[in-house]
Amino acid sequence: MSAALVGAAVVGASVLGSAPASALNWKCTSSSSTIDDAGYSGPWGDNWDFTVKNCVARSGGYVYAKATVSWDAPPWYSGTDLSETFDSAHFRLYLNHSDAGPDTVLLRKDFNIQPALAAMNGSGSGNGSWTSSTIKKSVGSKSAYADGALRLNWDEDGKGVRQYDFKGTGSV
Template identity: 40%
Template sequence: MRTFLRRAAVTATCLGTLAGAAVVTASPAMAASCNTTTKSVDDRGYTGPWPDNWILKSTMCSYRSGGYIYSYAKLSWDMPDAHGSAPYLTFDAAKFRVYLKKSVSGATDPVRAHRDFGIEGRLENGDGSYTTPTFRHAISRYALGDGAWKLNWNNDGDGYIHYAVTASPRV
């Protein structure tokens, strides 16, 4: 009987240790919090008679793991029909900027990091979509992902125009 009890105790201890290790090594499910913005943006380099508004849609997503915030943007756009046979002349440059911000109650959220993703060639190829790579930054508490379309229209002489989007919810 003593041998049976000893074996049962050893088995229970081993199973408990294995179950505890499985819980510790299991990765948490990362559910991103997202907000979507849709904008109709005038092509500042075109003054012809045809409709020239771009439809820009962006979804800013963020999630947290430990002391890091992770953020990315899902982008899509519809090019206006006015561009006809020369869409490659629409931009001098175009990029989407993802900001990682510390969320501060009652104040402007300070930018802790940002990264630009070049999208000029993608935009000038017609209607499309693009998801930026995810990037991270160490932020101890309450953070969010934000973003902006940074478009430098051809023939307008104004450089980059900043089109802000709605930030992700605070994580």
């Protein structure tokens, strides 16, 4: 067999050995938190209700993670320009390995969710959701789990980025 043909066979085997993300068996955990708009101190209620669904899956020696963030903004935010509610808003998705001491971060990715938060769902209701792309890491036989955090920098609060952690998945 020629070297090119052997190389093509090896590449083909590795491509066929990885399941597409849509065909994976996802293990998910959802958690919720009510978060105060730290940049607002007026007379109206200003709490945001966030729910994060972190998901993890394994295919061979690869582990995949994705997350969905959904929210319900305060009712009086409906129809207002929310582009300046946050100086920045990100969701940080982690792939971690459980260790005896602190867990090891295998991979992390920050996603800018500020435009999604500002746009809501287009209905003016204050509700919305956003789903990350899938991240992937070669881990061999190590177990891993997905974890996530909102990283919000509220406009005009002077505190910088605040991190709000959500529950991780079980290990796969």
